[in-house]
Amino acid sequence: MKLxxxxxxxxLCLAQHNPNTKHNRTSIVHLFEWRWADIxxxxxxYLAPNGYGGVQISxxxxxxxxxxxxxxxxxxxxxxxxxxxxxxxxxxELKDMITRCNNVGVNIYxxxxxxHMCGASGGEGTHSSCGSYFNAKNEDFPSVPYSSWxxxxxxxxxxxxxxxxxxxxxxxxxxxxVSLLDLALEKxxxxxxxxxxxxxxxxxxxxxxxxxxxxxxxxGDLTNVYGRLKTLNTTWFSPGTKPFIYQEVxxxxxNQSYLKWLFKALTQMTVFQVIDLGGEPIKASEYxxxxxxxxxxxxxxxxxxxxxxxxxxxxxxxxxxxxxxxMPSDKAMVFVDNHDNQRGHAAGGASVLTFWDSRLYxxxxxxxxxxxxxxxxxxxxxxxxxxxxxxxxxNDWMGPxxxxxGSTKPVPxxxxxxxxxxWICEHRWRQIRxxxxxxxxxxxxxxxxxxxxxxxxxAFSRGSKGFIVxxxxxxxMDVTLNTSLPMGTYCxxxxxxxxxxxxxxxxxxxxxxxxxxxSISNTDKDPFIAIHADSKL
Ligand SMILES: *[C@@H]1O[C@H](CO)[C@@H](O)[C@H](O)[C@H]1NC(C)=O
Ligand SMILES: *[C@@H]1O[C@H](CO)[C@@H](O)[C@H](O)[C@H]1NC(C)=O
Ligand SMILES: *[C@@H]1O[C@H](CO)[C@@H](O)[C@H](O)[C@H]1NC(C)=O
Ligand SMILES: *[C@@H]1O[C@H](CO)[C@@H](O)[C@H](O)[C@H]1NC(C)=O
Ligand SMILES: *[C@@H]1O[C@H](CO)[C@@H](O)[C@H](O)[C@H]1NC(C)=O
Numbered sequence: 216m217k218l219x220x221x222x223x224x225x226x227l228c229l230a231q232h233n234p235n236t237k238h239n240r241t242s243i244v245h246l247f248e249w250r251w252a253d254i255x256x257x258x259x260x261y262l263a264p265n266g267y268g269g270v271q272i273s274x275x276x277x278x279x280x281x282x283x284x285x286x287x288x289x290x291x292x293x294x295x296x297x298x299x300x301x302x303x304x305x306x307x308e309l310k311d312m313i314t315r316c317n318n319v320g321v322n323i324y325x326x327x328x329x330x331h332m333c334g335a336s337g338g339e340g341t342h343s344s345c346g347s348y349f350n351a352k353n354e355d356f357p358s359v360p361y362s363s364w365x366x367x368x369x370x371x372x373x374x375x376x377x378x379x380x381x382x383x384x385x386x387x388x389x390x391x392x393v394s395l396l397d398l399a400l401e402k403x404x405x406x407x408x409x410x411x412x413x414x415x416x417x418x419x420x421x422x423x424x425x426x427x428x429x430x431x432x433x434x435g436d437l438t439n440v441y442g443r444l445k446t447l448n449t450t451w452f453s454p455g456t457k458p459f460i461y462q463e464v465x466x467x468x469x470n471q472s473y474l475k476w477l478f479k480a481l482t483q484m485t486v487f488q489v490i491d492l493g494g495e496p497i498k499a500s501e502y503x504x505x506x507x508x509x510x511x512x513x514x515x516x517x518x519x520x521x522x523x524x525x526x527x528x529x530x531x532x533x534x535x536x537x538x539x540x541x542m543p544s545d546k547a548m549v550f551v552d553n554h555d556n557q558r559g560h561a562a563g564g565a566s567v568l569t570f571w572d573s574r575l576y577x578x579x580x581x582x583x584x585x586x587x588x589x590x591x592x593x594x595x596x597x598x599x600x601x602x603x604x605x606x607x608x609x610n611d612w613m614g615p616x617x618x619x620x621g622s623t624k625p626v627p628x629x630x631x632x633x634x635x636x637x638w639i640c641e642h643r644w645r646q647i648r649x650x651x652x653x654x655x656x657x658x659x660x661x662x663x664x665x666x667x668x669x670x671x672x673x674a675f676s677r678g679s680k681g682f683i684v685x686x687x688x689x690x691x692m693d694v695t696l697n698t699s700l701p702m703g704t705y706c707x708x709x710x711x712x713x714x715x716x717x718x719x720x721x722x723x724x725x726x727x728x729x730x731x732x733x734s735i736s737n738t739d740k741d742p743f744i745a746i747h748a749d750s751k752l
Pocket of ligand 1: 237238239659
């Protein structure tokens with residue numbers, strides 16, 4: 216027990232839980248499938264001026280190129296080598312992006328796929344993003360190089376090498392996830408190759424890693440790999456700064472029908488069988504010491520609350536966070552949706568809010584960004600043509616907007632600052648962008664002055680720096696509340712922007728005693744109001 220406590224304390228000191236953002240910025244944005252050249256531009260023209268702390272980029276490692284279906288997004292989760300050329304650009308473009316984003320104080324976090332290589336039926340040849348030769352059947356990846364010695368086949372005890380039972384931790388870590396060739400991370404050689412890849416990125420200037428599929432890797436193997444990582448490049452970070460690490464560990468079973476579908480897509484076979492044994496033995500807490508962990512329950516519960524499913528109400532958010540059984544706040548990476556669950560995939564997919572439900576989505580993003588729990592990640596998506604058959608989207612494999620030859624299209628910016636060509640750019644929506652700024656302004660302030668009507672109208676302060684009021688009931692709201700803010704007139708950053716000494720949206724008068732009156736119709740375009748120290752007129 217004492218040892219455990221000691222280990223926990225040492226874990227806290229490792230600092231791999233700190234996103235290392237500059238200028239006290241608090242949120243990161245996932246620019247899913249963006250090209251490096253576009254991200255570099257976005258850092259300079261938008262993210263830095265609007266207080267975004269960093270970008271999660273899509274996997275930069277060489278991946279398989281799949282032509283049936285046509286260049287799906289998930290091909291990038293099937294590495295062929297650790298060469299840095301991908302659908303998002305070349306190594307030179309990657310380096311240029313990292314440099315330019317760092318120079319304006321925006322960090323880059325890499326989506327690192329280190330559990331596996333491509334699927335067992337990925338074929339043979341040079342259909343890879345840098346054109347490197349590989350042979351999936353023989354487990355031959357000469358440009359790493361990895362050979363059949365470097366995979367877990369002998370350790371896995373199921374007949375077809377697949378994970379069949381999520382109740383068996385040995386299968387989950389040693390067998391293949393939907394046919395993906397499972398690397399033997401217990402081998403010194405494999406650990407060395409993975410660390411070499413991550414260290415190359417650290418030298419280029421990245422601030423940390425989102426580590427894919429951590430549930431499928433032993434915490435001890437990850438401890439070894441993370442232990443080999445260098446400290447961050449001192450051109451942009453203080454000497455001795457450790458990379459930020461946040462690990463993808465889905466909270467409960469992956470959605471079984473999704474796994475079956477993915478297996479079929481990868482192998483054209485339907486033999487995949489998963490035995491659901493109820494309560495899964497692998498816990499997110501096994502990974503807390505190593506870094507932060509994605510809190511998937513946050514995403515599915517927030518969706519239920521804002522949609523008012525299962526009799527959930529906004530007033531129940533009074534105990535939001537650990538009070539809802541979520542992991543400790545200083546271990547959590549949180550999001551309204553991510554690239555998996557916005558497609559209805561991962562556990563609890565149905566309740567997850569996405570840009571498809573934009574009004575409710577903005578309310579959920581507002582709650583996430585106003586509330587102190589966790590490190591927050593904003594999703595930035597692209598549009599795809601959804602096509603439901605029996606509740607399953609047949610097109611959820613679709614990759615980003617692309618040219619006829621499969622290359623990813625640039626992100627054009629319209630005169631009104633929205634994005635074109637089917638790029639959604641939720642991070643540019645005024646309500647979301649302004650709440651990212653709100654979170655920076657109120658950073659470190661406690662949640663106070665909680666108010667609710669026992670239903671779906673709530674309000675709270677962040678110390679004396681910011682205040683948010685939300686009406687998700689089906690009737691109007693007209694209340695006078697204590698904001699704790701200094702007396703003055705404030706610009707509501709949801710309905711508009713402060714511009715010089717004027718405001719393009721609603722104005723809120725805070726009296727000398729800190730109280731203000733809020734009227735929000737349930738039919739308002741966005742039924743919430745947020746004011747903060749920097750929106751004072
Ligand atoms: C960051 O926050 C700290 C503590 O609130 C403050 O002292 C410091 O000036 C801030 N730094 C920047 C760059 O805003
Ligand atoms: C850190 O980044 C700078 C600028 O790109 C580069 O010149 C330097 O070599 C990098 N440091 C290391 C240790 O790679
Ligand atoms: C799993 O996915 C299917 C179809 O994609 C969906 O109908 C079902 O609700 C999902 N189950 C869970 C628990 O999310
Ligand atoms: C793919 O098509 C785009 C747009 O037509 C073009 O700019 C690009 O050079 C092409 N790429 C290759 C590899 O042919
Ligand atoms: C408003 O809230 C603050 C902090 O909770 C408290 O100190 C103050 O007395 C309250 N003011 C009024 C008018 O209730």
